[in-house]
Amino acid sequence: MVRTSSLVSALLLVSACQKPPEASPAVPASVPMAAPVKVAPFSLSVLQDAAPSGCTWLRLESDGRRRALVTVDAACDGLQLAWSPDGKHAAVRDPAGSARGPGRVWTVDLTSGQGSAQLLPEEGLTGAVGFDSVGRLVALTAHTGELVRRDDVFLFEGRRIPIPELDEGAGLAHAYRLDAGAWKRIETVATRGDADAVFALATTEMLVSSTVAGDLDALVAQGLDEGSQDAVRLDAVVPDRGHDVFGGWARVESRGGPLFAWQTAGEQTALMMPVRWEAEDGHLGEPEGLALPARSPVRAMARGDLLMLAGETQARVYDLGSRRLAASFDGIRSARFWPEPSSLVPHGATAATGQR
Numbered sequence: 001m002v003r004t005s006s007l008v009s010a011l012l013l014v015s016a017c018q019k020p021p022e023a024s025p026a027v028p029a030s031v032p033m034a035a036p037v038k039v040a041p042f043s044l045s046v047l048q049d050a051a052p053s054g055c056t057w058l059r060l061e062s063d064g065r066r067r068a069l070v071t072v073d074a075a076c077d078g079l080q081l082a083w084s085p086d087g088k089h090a091a092v093r094d095p096a097g098s099a100r101g102p103g104r105v106w107t108v109d110l111t112s113g114q115g116s117a118q119l120l121p122e123e124g125l126t127g128a129v130g131f132d133s134v135g136r137l138v139a140l141t142a143h144t145g146e147l148v149r150r151d152d153v154f155l156f157e158g159r160r161i162p163i164p165e166l167d168e169g170a171g172l173a174h175a176y177r178l179d180a181g182a183w184k185r186i187e188t189v190a191t192r193g194d195a196d197a198v199f200a201l202a203t204t205e206m207l208v209s210s211t212v213a214g215d216l217d218a219l220v221a222q223g224l225d226e227g228s229q230d231a232v233r234l235d236a237v238v239p240d241r242g243h244d245v246f247g248g249w250a251r252v253e254s255r256g257g258p259l260f261a262w263q264t265a266g267e268q269t270a271l272m273m274p275v276r277w278e279a280e281d282g283h284l285g286e287p288e289g290l291a292l293p294a295r296s297p298v299r300a301m302a303r304g305d306l307l308m309l310a311g312e313t314q315a316r317v318y319d320l321g322s323r324r325l326a327a328s329f330d331g332i333r334s335a336r337f338w339p340e341p342s343s344l345v346p347h348g349a350t351a352a353t354g355q356r
């Protein structure tokens with residue numbers, strides 16, 4: 001097992017989060033369009049590049065209010081979030097930190113806006129961070145150190161842990177709980193040693209929110225057969241997609257009817273431009289004011305009568321009833337609807353994202 005030196009640990013902790021400076025406003029897009037339609041109030045969770053470096057996490061309100069929650073000394077790309085069950089605390093994880101040591105997680109008091117950095121457990125590679133039902137922070141790790149093996153068991157700290165099906169790639173996974181600023185190991189199991197090893201832990205299913213759980217507001221995309229009526233119709237109205245990314249058309253069902261987007265091929269599929277839906281006159285058109293780059297990825301989320309389409313640095317919110325644009329934001333990343341406390345119930349860390 002590799003141990004981080006005390007000097008490196010100290011340097012990582014010195015990089016704790018700062019009191020958030022005023023990040024650049026998430027300004028409305030400058031695309032000519034009609035006045036936005038009025039909708040019920042909503043809140044968004046977004047990330048924004050901070051100056052001169054780092055990333056600021058913000059809460060944006062539909063009435064224009066914005067609150068900077070915390071700024072961390074890490075790039076916005078890849079940052080992962082989790083919320084406590086009462087919605088008053090959160091965790092911000094920097095997966096890229098593991099390349100410099102055990103990695104970091106920031107715990108944030110969403111009421112006061114105060115946050116602090118915490119080194120993740122040194123033993124193993126952290127696969128997820130989340131909160132249990134009483135709001136305690138939990139880290140799930142895959143053991144990366146040397147293991148003592150005797151026949152069909154691992155010998156670990158005086159315990160004999162059965163190896164699953166004599167798998168040659170088997171290893172251990174651990175669950176840790178943060179108590180008084182220190183990580184306490186609460187579970188250890190043998191695993192098959194693959195990338196999803198931490199999901200063998202029973203603790204995984206007890207998390208109300210985790211950094212790898214799917215967004216409950218994400219809509220499911222269903223790929224269309226190449227010769228289907230919808231696919232042929234889309235090819236006819238979109239003769240030039242603006243890119244040559246291999247894939248096919250996909251259909252996303254929403255309360256306001258179907259949405260169509262290009263879907264990449266492969267094991268991990270993703271939606272991207274172009275995007276079309278039916279206008280009031282029945283023809284297929286791009287949603288009002290969407291205006292994302294031709295190769296932009298697109299995430300589709302819905303809550304109630306609202307639909308959000310998010311690109312890499314943009315978010316557009318639509319009223320599903322009228323299919324009109326309600327709000328538009330540029331210069332922000334990882335936009336999603338702010339979780340409602342009622343949605344934070346144990347559902348495991350492996351919930352699907354919907355866009356598979």
